[in-house]
Amino acid sequence: MxxxxxxxxxxxxxxxxxxxxxxGAASEAGGRQPLAEGGYxxxxxxxRSRFAAQLPGRLQPDTELETQQKSGFSELYAWQRRRKAKQEFCLHDGPPYANGDPHVGHALNKILKDITNRFYMMRGYKVHYVPGWDCHGLPIELKALSEVKGAENLSPMEIRQKARKFAERAMEKQKSAFIRWGIMADWENCYRTFDPKYEANQLRVFHKMYDKGFIYQDYKPVFWSPSAKTALAEAELEYNEQHVSRSAYIKFPLLKTPPKLTSVIDGSSPASVLVWTTQPWTVPANQAVCYMPDSAYSIVKCTTTGEYFILAADRVESTAAVLDTQFEVISTCKGADLADGSCAHPTIPGRVSPLLPANHVTMAKGTGLVHTAPAHGMEDYSVASHHQLPTECLVDESGYFTEAAGPELQKKNVLEEGNEAVIKMLQAAGSLLKEEKYVHSYPYDWRTKKPMIIRASKQWFVNTASVKAAAQEVLKKVKIVPTSAVNRMLEMLDRRTFWCISRQRCWGVPIPVFYQKNTGESLINSIFLFASVDGSSPASVLVWTTQPWTVPANQAVCYMPDSA
Known part of the structure; x- marks a missing residue:
């Protein structure tokens, strides 16, 4: 042998x-002899293997199943669980969405986990691996409704039923594929997030977090998807690097000259502050103009019109070039010298926009002065909260201006004809200096692939600021591959102070809150919560009526808030 x-x-x-x-001989002779094909x-x-390097697509499922059966993969998990082992390796399965057919992403996820599990099994560990599925959420609802004609006419209960059936079908397809691939797992006891016990545990955790002050309701700007009509978290966004916006240079006429600048701006010539925005549709919601206190600002005179403008000293030349004019610098001051000044709103007569300091103002682009609409920006909202400015939202769930925006804008889509209407209003008021297309990175809904907006609305949030320090310390003890991802996660935790958890959709675990019909005041307590979610035995509320014939028309059950 x-x-x-x-x-x-x-x-x-x-x-x-x-x-x-x-x-070597050929080299000595002064030339190279070409190696015959296949010489190595x-x-x-x-x-050498009898396995075919590649199989036609039609033969692949049968071959996979035959290999799986001959190798005994279906019995492998139960066999290794029966072994006597001193140590156990537990891999928690981050679940895939039950929203479609199995694909290469599923294969990568499951096969990498299977390699890990088998490695530990061969080292003598007893492996614990229970696969599961995320059965709720917008991806499933959208897919389910895409198969239904007239989906907009369905009731919430009908939407839930169709979404559940769709999820069940998707899970069966994915599960059969995973088994056919030979994934070693406890396929008889998979978990599904729409199982009653799973939902009950979710709601119990919700109530514990609420009791500890980690969950709260607030009215503030959030990422909003007009195409899906719901709030989204930052993780549900993707960025289109080639999005085209209509940017605008806008002047806000000074109403009250900052006291420290009265010697320079005497009122003999019109004076304005210059702002630049890529979202002109937000101008009707403007409440202020912000500046950076420590930066230098210039008062310039336009050689074409004779007007005075205020803008960042670092942005004078670039702004003059964009506006195709020349600026004569009259004086330069610190941003803090703009304090106590105010401007006239460019489209709404009688509204005053104060000049306010803010640390989020940058000098990288624009004019160094930022138009501030608290209902449509996170930093804008912070400024408004500090200075007690209104945060009125003029945009509805579908991304259209509401009646409060005025007859010129009402029922217009803010990203389309609404944007155009605002630009025309700025032109008519003489406030628009220039409008041009601007290509930049912009957030999109990663499911509908449509642009997002930032919109103030009443939502439920997790107060991540209160657990930030503890989370960062725990994260440092976790082994993460690749290690470069650690800093990114720590940085994300540091800057994120809240997480929006509510969604305006039908298919999901409900937030266990009752609302007072007239005031909208929320009610949440353990009595209502645990009576409704405890799956160990049926739970009901008892009512008494002298008119049983009215029961078919029942719409609600009422209680006395102050009674025991």
Whole structure:
């Protein structure tokens, strides 16, 4: 056996040595001899297998199933669980969405986990791996409704029923594929997030977090998807690097000159502050103009019109070039010198926009002065909260201006004809200096692939600021691959102070809150919550009526808030 194995090795080595000698002779002769095609083939030892390198698509499922059956993969998980082992390796399965057919992403996820599990099994561990599915959420609802004609006419209960059936079908398809691939798992006891016990546990955790002050309701700007009509978290966004916005340079006429600038701006010529925005549709919601206190600002005179403008000193030349004019610098001051000044709103007569300090103002683009609409910006909202400015939202759930925006804008889509209408209003008021297309990175809904907006609305939030320090310390103890991801996660935790958890959709675990019909005041307590979610035995509320015939028309059950 030894000689039989060594013989081809020696032959291969001899052939390789001969080839080297021949090449050496050729080099000495002053030329190179081309190696015959396949010349290295006989000198390299490779394993030989009867497995086909590639299978036609129609044969692949049957071959996979045959391999799985012959290898006993379906019995492998139960077999290794019966072994006597001193240590257990538990891999928690981050679940896939039950929203479609299995694809290469599923394969990558499951096969990498299977390699890990089998590695530990071969080392003598008892492996614990229970797969599951995320059965709720917008991806499933959208997919389910895409199969239904007239989906907009369905009731919430009908939407839930269709979404559940769709999720069940998707899970069966994915599960059969995972089993066919030979994934070692406890396929008889998979978890599904719409199981009653799973939902009950979710709601119990919700109530514990609420009791500890980690969950609260607030009216503030959030990422909003007009195409899906719901609030989204930052993780549900993707960024389109080629999005085209209609940017605008706008002047806000000074109503009250900052006291420290009265010697420079005497009122003999019109004076304005210059702002730049990529979202002109937000201008009707403007409540202020912000500046950076520590930066330098210039008062310039336009050589074309004679008007005075205020803008960042670093942005004078670039802004003049964009506006195709020349600015004569009259004076330069600190941003703090703009304090106590105010401007006239460019489209709403009688509204005053104060000049306010803010640390989020940058000098990288624009004019160094930021138009501030608290209902449509996170930093804008912070400024408004500090200075007690209104945060009125003039945009509805579908992304259209409401009646409060005025007859010129009402029922217009803010990203389309609404934007155009605001630009025309700025032109008519003489406030628009220039409008141009601007290509930049912009957030999109990663499911509908449509642009997002930032819109103030009443939502439920997790107060991540209160657990930030503890989360960062725990995260440092977790082994993360690749290690470069650690800093990114720590940075994300540091800057994120809240997480929006409510969604305006039908298919999901409900937030267990009752609302007072007239005032909208929320009510949440453990009595209502645990009576409704405890799956161990049926739970009901008891009512008494002298008119049973009215029961078919029932719409609600009422209680006395102050009674025991």
């Amino acid at each position: 030894l000689r039989a194995w060594r013989a081809p090795l020696a032959a291969g080595a001899g052939a390789g040595a001969g080839a080297r000698l021949r090449r 083939r006989d000198s390299v030892l490779l394993p």
